Amino acid sequence: xxxxxxxxxxxxxxxxxxxxxxxxxxxxxxxxxxxxxxxxxxxxxxxxxxxxxxxxxxxxxxxxxxxxxxxx
Amino acid sequence: xxxxxxxxxxxxxxxxxxxxxxxxxxxxxxxxxxxxxxxxxxxxxxxxxxxxxxxxxxxxxxxxxxxxxxxxxxxxxxxxxxxxxxxxxxxxxxxxxxxxxxxxxxxxxxxxxxxxxxxxxxxxxxxxxxxxxxxxxxxxxxxxxxxxxxxxxxxxxxxxxxxxxxxxxxxxxxxxxxxxxxxxxxxxxxxxxxxxxxxxxxxxxxxxxxxxxxxxxxxxxxxxxxxxxxxxxxxxxx
Numbered sequence: 001x002x003x004x005x006x007x008x009x010x011x012x013x014x015x016x017x018x019x020x021x022x023x024x025x026x027x028x029x030x031x032x033x034x035x036x037x038x039x040x041x042x043x044x045x046x047x048x049x050x051x052x053x054x055x056x057x058x059x060x061x062x063x064x065x066x067x068x069x070x071x072x
Numbered sequence: 073x074x075x076x077x078x079x080x081x082x083x084x085x086x087x088x089x090x091x092x093x094x095x096x097x098x099x100x101x102x103x104x105x106x107x108x109x110x111x112x113x114x115x116x117x118x119x120x121x122x123x124x125x126x127x128x129x130x131x132x133x134x135x136x137x138x139x140x141x142x143x144x145x146x147x148x149x150x151x152x153x154x155x156x157x158x159x160x161x162x163x164x165x166x167x168x169x170x171x172x173x174x175x176x177x178x179x180x181x182x183x184x185x186x187x188x189x190x191x192x193x194x195x196x197x198x199x200x201x202x203x204x205x206x207x208x209x210x211x212x213x214x215x216x217x218x219x220x221x222x223x224x225x226x227x228x229x230x231x232x233x234x235x236x237x238x239x240x241x242x243x244x245x246x247x248x249x250x251x252x253x254x255x256x257x258x259x260x261x262x263x264x265x266x267x268x269x270x271x272x273x274x275x276x277x278x279x280x281x282x283x284x285x286x287x288x289x290x291x292x293x294x295x296x297x298x299x300x301x302x303x304x305x306x307x308x309x310x
Binding site for chain 1: 075079080081083087090091093095096098120121123124126127128151154247253
């Protein structure tokens with residue numbers, strides 16, 4: 001947040017409005033971890049988002065750390 | 073699952089359209105790094121995908137690795153069966169109520185029983201689409217296909233009595249009974265790579281560490297010293 005130099009307006013790179021000079025462009029973090037989809041960082045966030053977007057929930061139960069291919 | 077099914081664009085597209093995805097560490101395995109620090113051997117560990125309602129009630133589970141075709145077929149089976157059940161006015165209109173929930177559970181369990189029968193009794197026609205996925209065209213994946221079919225049968229058998237139960241109830245059952253894994257919060261056991269552990273402590277991921285040749289940041293390819301055998305506790309006490 002401090003990187004933005006105290007600017008309040010944030011947009012993502014794929015914001016349909018597009019960035020303006022007064023806004024800081026922040027790329028959405030890539031959370032695909034080598035797959036063809038994006039992953040929510042935890043169950044609670046995923047469940048809330050699924051409810052909001054009227055989607056189902058996919059929970060991958062793994063041995064090890066999914067974020068690091070070495071550890072999965 | 074990550075390198076086979078979940079990396080396929082068609083699988084990613086379908087899941088992105090219909091699901092919000094997340095992951096949880098529920099098990100562990102061990103990694104043994106060879107004395108040269110460049111090769112590793114992974115032992116144990118497995119993966120299961122649970123397809124749930126946003127409230128965490130399990131519609132279906134994919135236990136173990138799958139080919140892209142097989143995973144997609146199971147995800148399509150689960151979403152189409154669940155959508156069909158919700159379209160039934162008796163279940164769908166009152167899904168939040170206890171009666172509606174139990175009707176959904178009953179219908180879902182019936183669908184699992186039917187799929188189980190289709191997969192285990194030759195000649196039984198499928199009641200829903202996607203029960204019998206197309207086999208992979210890659211002959212190297214024949215073993216994975218066969219194992220996946222067997223694990224799918226086991227999941228349908230479990231879920232014919234437990235579908236629509238909370239993930240906290242069904243999850244350990246599937247992970248332990250079908251995959252034979254121990255549900256644990258223990259960290260991954262890393263053996264034979266004390267230097268690698270130090271490298272990870274500097275913020276470098278171990279995968280990157282080994283991709284760089286298991287060397288320190290100066291780029292030298294220094295082989296890792298094998299971990300000395302642990303002293304037995306009983307000896308140490310003496």
